[in-house]
Amino acid sequence: MNFDLTEERQMLQDSLRRFLKDRYTTSVRNRILESDSGMSAEIWAELAELGVIGALFSEDHGGFGGKGFDLSVVFEELGRAGVVEPFLDTAVLCGRLIAELGDNTQIALIEDIIGGELQLAFAHGEPGSRYDLNQVTTTATESEGIVALNGRKAVVVNAEAADLLIVSARESGAVNDEGGISLFLVPAGTKGVTIQGYPLLAGGRAAEVMLENVSLPATARLGASGKSFAAIETAVAASNVALCAETLGAMETATRLTREYLMTRKQFGRPIGTFQALAHRMSDLLIEMEQARSAVINAAGHLESNRRIREHHVSAAKNLMGRAGRLVAEDSIQMHGGIAMTQEYELAHIAKRIVMSDHRFGDTDHHLERFIAIAAA
Amino acid sequence: MDLSYSSEELAFREEVRGFLQEKLPKEMSDKVRKGEELGKADVERWHAILNTQGWLAPNWPKSFGGAEWNAVQRHIFEEEAAAHYAPRIVPFGLSMLAPVLQKFGSKAQQDQWLPRILSGEDWWCQGYSEPGAGSDLASLKTTAVRDGDHYVVNGQKTWTTLGQHANMIFCLVRTDKDVKQQEGISFLLIDMTTPGVEVRPIILLDGSAEVNEVWFTDVRVPVENLVGEENKGWTYAKYLLTHERTNIAGVGFSQAGLTAVKRIARSEMAGGKPLLENPHFAARIAQVEIDLMAMSTTNLRIISKAASGQAPGVESSMLKVKGTIIRQEINDLARRAAGVYAMPFASEAVEGSNAGLPDPHMAGPVAAQYFNNRKLSIFGGSNEIQRGIIAKVTMGGGQ
Numbered sequence: 001m002n003f004d005l006t007e008e009r010q011m012l013q014d015s016l017r018r019f020l021k022d023r024y025t026t027s028v029r030n031r032i033l034e035s036d037s038g039m040s041a042e043i044w045a046e047l048a049e050l051g052v053i054g055a056l057f058s059e060d061h062g063g064f065g066g067k068g069f070d071l072s073v074v075f076e077e078l079g080r081a082g083v084v085e086p087f088l089d090t091a092v093l094c095g096r097l098i099a100e101l102g103d104n105t106q107i108a109l110i111e112d113i114i115g116g117e118l119q120l121a122f123a124h125g126e127p128g129s130r131y132d133l134n135q136v137t138t139t140a141t142e143s144e145g146i147v148a149l150n151g152r153k154a155v156v157v158n159a160e161a162a163d164l165l166i167v168s169a170r171e172s173g174a175v176n177d178e179g180g181i182s183l184f185l186v187p188a189g190t191k192g193v194t195i196q197g198y199p200l201l202a203g204g205r206a207a208e209v210m211l212e213n214v215s216l217p218a219t220a221r222l223g224a225s226g227k228s229f230a231a232i233e234t235a236v237a238a239s240n241v242a243l244c245a246e247t248l249g250a251m252e253t254a255t256r257l258t259r260e261y262l263m264t265r266k267q268f269g270r271p272i273g274t275f276q277a278l279a280h281r282m283s284d285l286l287i288e289m290e291q292a293r294s295a296v297i298n299a300a301g302h303l304e305s306n307r308r309i310r311e312h313h314v315s316a317a318k319n320l321m322g323r324a325g326r327l328v329a330e331d332s333i334q335m336h337g338g339i340a341m342t343q344e345y346e347l348a349h350i351a352k353r354i355v356m357s358d359h360r361f362g363d364t365d366h367h368l369e370r371f372i373a374i375a376a377a
Numbered sequence: 378m379d380l381s382y383s384s385e386e387l388a389f390r391e392e393v394r395g396f397l398q399e400k401l402p403k404e405m406s407d408k409v410r411k412g413e414e415l416g417k418a419d420v421e422r423w424h425a426i427l428n429t430q431g432w433l434a435p436n437w438p439k440s441f442g443g444a445e446w447n448a449v450q451r452h453i454f455e456e457e458a459a460a461h462y463a464p465r466i467v468p469f470g471l472s473m474l475a476p477v478l479q480k481f482g483s484k485a486q487q488d489q490w491l492p493r494i495l496s497g498e499d500w501w502c503q504g505y506s507e508p509g510a511g512s513d514l515a516s517l518k519t520t521a522v523r524d525g526d527h528y529v530v531n532g533q534k535t536w537t538t539l540g541q542h543a544n545m546i547f548c549l550v551r552t553d554k555d556v557k558q559q560e561g562i563s564f565l566l567i568d569m570t571t572p573g574v575e576v577r578p579i580i581l582l583d584g585s586a587e588v589n590e591v592w593f594t595d596v597r598v599p600v601e602n603l604v605g606e607e608n609k610g611w612t613y614a615k616y617l618l619t620h621e622r623t624n625i626a627g628v629g630f631s632q633a634g635l636t637a638v639k640r641i642a643r644s645e646m647a648g649g650k651p652l653l654e655n656p657h658f659a660a661r662i663a664q665v666e667i668d669l670m671a672m673s674t675t676n677l678r679i680i681s682k683a684a685s686g687q688a689p690g691v692e693s694s695m696l697k698v699k700g701t702i703i704r705q706e707i708n709d710l711a712r713r714a715a716g717v718y719a720m721p722f723a724s725e726a727v728e729g730s731n732a733g734l735p736d737p738h739m740a741g742p743v744a745a746q747y748f749n750n751r752k753l754s755i756f757g758g759s760n761e762i763q764r765g766i767i768a769k770v771t772m773g774g775g776q
Contacts, residue, residue, distance in 0.1 A: 127737050128646040130716045135649070154735070155717040176649055198734050201583075201722035201744050208735050267513035277761050326709070333751045337511050337759060338536050338588075341581050341752055348582035356744065359712075359719050365657050366647075 048116025079249025322364025459629025
C-alpha cells in the first residue's frame with residue numbers, strides 16, 4: 001500500500017496549483033464567466049504549454065500519463081481553482097474516443113489536442129436520453145459511401161467552440177440497444193448542422209445540436225460501424241473520474257473558505273466557529289471530505305481494471321460525490337450566511353461547480369441504481 | 378377533532394378561487410409558474426387588483442382599511458394564491474411596517490403612511506441587517522444623531538430586498554452607544570430620495586438583482602419620522618419579526634413546488650419511461666410529500682391556536698425550520714428531475730423570459746431557483762438562530 005503520488009505527478013500537481021493560484025484569480029475567472037465565449041483561449045494555451053493536456057494521454061498517444069491518477073491529479077487542481085475551460089470535454093471525453101477508436105489519420109489529431117490547438121465536443125445525449133448512454137435515436141444511414149445523419153443532441157458542452165464534433169448515431173438496432181451505435185467526426189460548419197448555444201449556470205457554454213441530412217464521407221466514421229458503445233462507456237468512465245476529482249477540488253476550496261470564515265467572522269462577540277452548532281457541522285464536512293477523497297482514489301485506481309470492476313467503482317464514486325458534494329455546497333453556504341449568496345464571493349461559483357457536476361454523466365441516483373445493477377450482474 | 382374546514386371556511390375558499398380565476402392576469406401567473414422574476418410594474422399591478430377587492434391587507438384591522446381576516450382565512454388565501462401561481466404580496470410595507478405603525482405609531486404617522494401603503498404610493502424596504510450585524514442584529518452600528526428637528530444618519534444597511542424599487546425605508550439605527558446594545562436602538566422612517574442615501578445592487582449567485590446595499594451619509598431625517606419612543610426600537614423590531622413570520626411555513630409554495638416537480642418528472646424520460654415511474658425518484662417525491670402533509674397540519678394546528686387568540690411562540694421557529702427544509706428539498710428535487718436540462722442558464726434571463734434556452738419540460742430555471750432559495754434558511758433569522766430560540770424556550774439554555 002502506498003497512497004503517495006509519484007514524483008512526476010507531485011511535480012505536476014505543484015506546478016499546476018501554483019500556476020492557477022497566480023493566473024486563474026477570482027477576477028480573471030469572473031471576466032471569463034462574463035465573456036461571450038465563456039472560456040479563455042489564452043489560459044487554454046498556457047495550460048497546454050504547461051503539459052496539462054499531455055498528462056491526460058498515454059505515451060502511446062504522445063502524452064506522458066493518461067492513467068486514472070493522472071486524471072485525478074489534474075482535475076482536482078482545476079476544480080480547486082474553479083476552472084471553467086472544457087478540458088474534460090476536449091481532452092478526456094473526446095480525446096479518449098479518438099485514442100480508442102481512431103484510425104491513423106484520426107489518431108494524428110491527438111497531437112493537436114495535446115498542443116492545445118484543437119477543441120472538441122461529444123454530441124451524444126438527446127432530449128429523451130437523460131443519463132442513459134445506450135439511448136440513441138439519431139440515425140446514420142449509409143448509401144454509396146456517403147453517410148447521412150439526422151437527429152437532435154441535447155446540452156452538448158463546448159459545441160460552439162469545437163473544431164470537430166463527435167456525433168453518435170444509430171446504424172442499427174432498437175433505440176436503447178448497446179449495439180448499432182456509431183460515432184462520426186463532424187467538422188464545424190458542416191452543412192445541415194445547426195448549433196443553438198447558451199451559457200451554463202456553473203460556467204462554460206453548451207448547445208442544442210440539430211442534425212438535418214448532414215452528409216459525410218464514410219471515412220468520417222470513428223471506429224467500426226455499430227460497435228462504439230464500449231468505447232463510449234470507457235470514455236465516460238474516465239470523464240467521471242475527472243469530474244469527481246474536479247468536484248473534490250472544488251469541495252476542498254469550499255471547506256477551506258468556510259473554515260476560514262468560521263474562524264474570523266464574529267457575531268455575539270466571538271468567532272462563529274466557536275458555537276458548537278456550527279463547529280460540529282464543520283467537523284461533519286471534514287469527515288465527508290475524507291470519504292470523498294477516498295471515493296475518488298478508488299475510482300481513479302480502478303480505471304484501468306476490467307469493465308465490471310471499473311464501472312462498479314466509478315458508479316460508487318459518482319454516487320458518493322453527488323451526496324457529499326451537495327452537503328458541502330449547501331452547508332458551506334449556510335454557515336457563511338448571506339455573503340455566500342453573492343455572485344462576487346468565491347464560494348458562489350465553487351458551490352455551483354460542485355452541485356452542477358451532479359448533472360453530467362449520471363447523477364447520484366442514476367449511479368446508485370447502476371451500482372446495484374452491476375453488483376447483481 | 379375535526380380535520381375539515383367549516384362551511385363558512387369552504388365558502389370563503391370558493392370566493393378566493395373565484396376571484397383568482399377571474400382577476401389574476403394570465404401573463405402574470407405564467408411568469409410565476411415559469412419562475413421568472415416579476416418587475417416593479419407587475420407587483421404594483423397585482424397589489425392594485427387586490428386593493429380594489431379589499432384584500433391587499435388581510436392582516437390589518439378594518440379600521441385601517443384592512444380585510445381583518447383570521448389566521449385560517451389568511452392560510453386559505455395563501456394556499457390558493459400559491460396554487461394559482463399568483464405573485465406573492467411584497468410584505469415590507471403591508472405586513473412588516475404596518476403592524477408596527479398600527480401598534481406603536483402616532484395617529485399622525487398612521488394617517489400619513491398607512492393609506493399610501495395600500496394605494497402603492499410608497500414602496501417600503503427594510504433596513505435591518507448590516508455587514509457586521511447579521512444573526513447578531515442588535516450589534517448594528519448605523520447611527521442617528523439628533524440635530525435640532527432632525528436626526529443625522531450615517532452607516533450602511535445590507536440585504537435590502539427590492540430596495541431598488543423603494544422610495545421609503547424603515548431602519549433600525551443606534552441612538553445611544555453607552556447602554557446595553559438592545560437599549561440604544563431606535564426605529565426610523567427614512568425617505569430614500571433624501572440627499573446622502575445611495576442604493577447599490579448586490580448580484581446574487583443565480584445572477585438575480587433582488588437585494589441591495591443601502592448607504593447613508595449625513596442623511597437628515599425629520600424627528601417626526603421616529604416611530605414610538607427613542608431607544609425603544611428593539612421592542613418594535615421584535616414585534617415586527619413575529620409578523621414577518623406569518624406564513625413562515627410556506628405550505629402553499631411547497632405544494633405548488635411539488636406539483637411542478639411531478640410535472641417535470643412526468644415529462645422527463647429515464648430508461649425509456651417517465652422519471653415519475655422510476656421507483657427511486659418516486660420514493661424521493663413521496664418522502665417529501667409525506668413530510669409536507671404532516672407539516673401542513675402542524676401549520677393549521679398553530680394557525681387555529683393563533684385564530685383563537687393565543688400568540689404563537691416557539692412554534693413559529695419550528696415552522697420556519699421545517700418549512701424551509703421542505704421547500705429546499707423540493708427545489709432540490711426539481712433540479713434533479715430536470716437532469717441535463719438543469720444546466721443551461723442565462724443570468725440576463727432572470728428578468729423577462731428565458732427565451733433561447735432549451736426547456737423541454739417547461740421547468741423554468743430550476744437550478745437557479747435551487748441556489749436562490751438557499752436564502753430561505755438564512756434570512757429572517759437563520760435556522761441556527763431559530764433552533765437557538767427553540768432550545769432557549771424549551772430548556773432555558775440556547776446556543
